[in-house]
Amino acid sequence: MKLAPIIIAGLAFSLAACGLDLTGKTPLEDSYTATVQEADAARQAGDLDAAVPLYGRALEANPEGLEAKLGLGQCYLALGAGGEAAAQFRDVLAKRSGDPAARRGLAAALITQGQPQLAEEQARKALDGDSRDFRALNVLGISLDMQGRHDEAQVRYREGLALAPDDVALRSNMGLSLAIVGKPQEAIAQLLPVATGPKADGRVRQNLAFAYVMAGDFENALQVSRRDLDEAHAQRQLSYFMQLKALPPEARSAEMRRTAYFFPQSSPGRGA
Numbered sequence: 001m002k003l004a005p006i007i008i009a010g011l012a013f014s015l016a017a018c019g020l021d022l023t024g025k026t027p028l029e030d031s032y033t034a035t036v037q038e039a040d041a042a043r044q045a046g047d048l049d050a051a052v053p054l055y056g057r058a059l060e061a062n063p064e065g066l067e068a069k070l071g072l073g074q075c076y077l078a079l080g081a082g083g084e085a086a087a088q089f090r091d092v093l094a095k096r097s098g099d100p101a102a103r104r105g106l107a108a109a110l111i112t113q114g115q116p117q118l119a120e121e122q123a124r125k126a127l128d129g130d131s132r133d134f135r136a137l138n139v140l141g142i143s144l145d146m147q148g149r150h151d152e153a154q155v156r157y158r159e160g161l162a163l164a165p166d167d168v169a170l171r172s173n174m175g176l177s178l179a180i181v182g183k184p185q186e187a188i189a190q191l192l193p194v195a196t197g198p199k200a201d202g203r204v205r206q207n208l209a210f211a212y213v214m215a216g217d218f219e220n221a222l223q224v225s226r227r228d229l230d231e232a233h234a235q236r237q238l239s240y241f242m243q244l245k246a247l248p249p250e251a252r253s254a255e256m257r258r259t260a261y262f263f264p265q266s267s268p269g270r271g272a
Contacts, residue, residue, distance in 0.1 A: 082112030116146035184214035202228040213241035
C-alpha cells in the first residue's frame, strides 16, 4: 500500500601604544566572539535566516572557530541539511574529539541521512563520555526507533526522562514510539501534557493526533490537527493516520521509518 507522506515525525581573547588592550582580545577575536554571540541568540530564537550568515561572518574572522562551526551545524540540522551539518560537526570533532554537542549533532545528522546504525555509534560514544547526557539518550533513542528497535528506544527515552522529566523532545519521541507499537493510551499520557504547553510545536501535536487515532478517538485527533493544519489537510492527515492504524505493527513501523518527518526532535539547549 502506498501511503501519502506523513506530516509528523518527530549539537577570543596590551597597552594602547602596542595595539593591545586590557581585555586581552585582538579586534579580530573581538569581532568573532561578538558575532558568534549574536548568531547564537538568533538561532535560539528560531531565526535561522539571520543565524546562518552570522555564523558565516564569524568564520570569516576565524575560519577555525569551533563555536561558530557548532552553531552552524545546528542551523543546518534544523534546516534538514544533514550533510552540511555533519561536515561542521566532524570539523569540531577533528580538533575536539570529546565535544558532546558535536558528537550528538553528528549522530542527529546521520539520522537525517538515513544512517541510524552510524548514528547509534556516535550517540553511544557521547554517552561513554557522560552517561547522564539526556540529550544523547534522546538521540540514541531516535536511532534505535529508526531501526525498528522500539522497545530499546523506549528504555533510552525513559532513562532520559528520569534525568530531565520536563524535556519536550524526549517526551514527544517517547509518545510517538509508544503509538507506533500500539500503546496509544500510554502515548497519550506522555504527549498530552507537553502538546498543550508553550514549548510544543506542530510535530508534538501531530504525534498526539496520531496517538488519538491509534486509540480510536478520531474527533480529538482532528481537533489537535486543526491547530496546525487547515481543514482539508487535517482531514488528509486523519486519513493517513487511519491507514497506519490498520497496518500490522511491523508494517506500520516500516512505513513511518520511510518518511523524512519521522525524525523526531532534538532536545533544547546548545547542541542536539
